[in-house]
Amino acid sequence: MVLDLCYESEFHHSVMPEAAAASVMWQLMQAVAHCHRLGVAHRDIKPDNILFDEDSRLKLADLGSAELFSEGQPMSGVVGTPHYVAPEVLAGRDYNEKVDVWSAGVVFYQLLVGFAPFRGDSPVEIFEAVVRGNLRFPTRVFSAVSAAAKDLLRRMLCRDVSRRFSAEQVLRHPWFSICEQNMRTE
Template identity: 75%
Template sequence: MTELLKRDYVVSSELGRGRFGVVSRCVAVDSGESFAVKSMDKRVISAGDSLDAQCLLTEPKILHLLSPHPHITTVHAVYEDENDLYMVIDLCSSSDLHDRVVSRVVPEPEAASLMRQLMQAVAHCHRLGVAHRDIKPDNILFDEENQLKLGDFGSAEMIREGEQMTGVVGTPYYVAPEVLAGGDYNEKVDVWSAGVVLYVMLSGFPPFYGDSAVEIFEAVLRGNLRFPSRAFQGVSTAAKDLLRRMLSRDVSRRFSAEQVLRHPWFNIAGESMATG
């Protein structure tokens, strides 16, 4: 651990561990404020896939570009030594959206509040030329004040307006069909993934599924969107309309993040919250 990091922060308990490093709690020496520090082992990264190395080493750069935003994990400092890269970021609670939806269906007003926060984050990314490429409940975090924070930009990519991306990245249930098809794609892959998140919140299960990764991918590529009555009987017509527009296989017809935020469902669900 670098002397500069130890000078500025007191690092304590481990919060989590991944393929490339560890996330630990830390406290700023000057303010006493709590943060998380994400350490990434550069030796493990460089020995692995070159795409992994490129993505993980650009994550601090991307987070600096996006910060500050109320619904995106903020990077507060970056340190580096011979073996490791350290990134001091917002401290989020131990629960993520996956923990919150795994055992219950989310009521529409609550789902609208969460989706508005998520899409504000996604729209901010897209305005600055960043595609997240791995939106899923596990990467949707909550800070100490219960504000939603989009995190883990390890698969993110910076793109100029009108440019396309390549490469199969993402998570089986949430990845967009054009990613799996192996061709070029744009930032609307994030809207698809967010649409899957919304579907899961409202129904309790993903729209495209199978017993193996291959079967899930086949279902995603077919993109046959259905609303089973047993799960969607109480879901509003407006919510289903928004889902159809977010989960359109035709990318040219799929909503942008900004269009999602302008959809009337947010007002309808908000009014339901106010009167409920």
């Protein structure tokens, strides 16, 4: 088997301008939506599994935790990585492919401010913070982040799965158009 030469993402703790974050998130959500159209839930989206080829094209890697799904057929089992795993997974409930949208939302938050939205000093504390799902936008770090970006974060990191955006809905959010317009005028 021959694979593309790819490089690890370097945005674990760095802050990206919104335009750069939009490029990464657009590519990531295109990959997630493609997986979902094929009936595949990744279930472990995190920076370590986001790679880039030499032309800066995003590649979603490591499908070791992925599962095939059918519409209306829930998945189960605790899989994922602290910080990125969705609350319904940690609660031991059945879940659907929107767990990937939650994980991508955590990546998005990190891109904008350099740290995860739900933190703790141990995996147990992190899991407790995720289950509480108290999404905050501290002014000292979010003052330069647009209202549209915060709106998209709220829709991706929504604890109510029925209200959480799908990958396709994320791609239709106005934030992407706003970022594209801003790039053209700069």
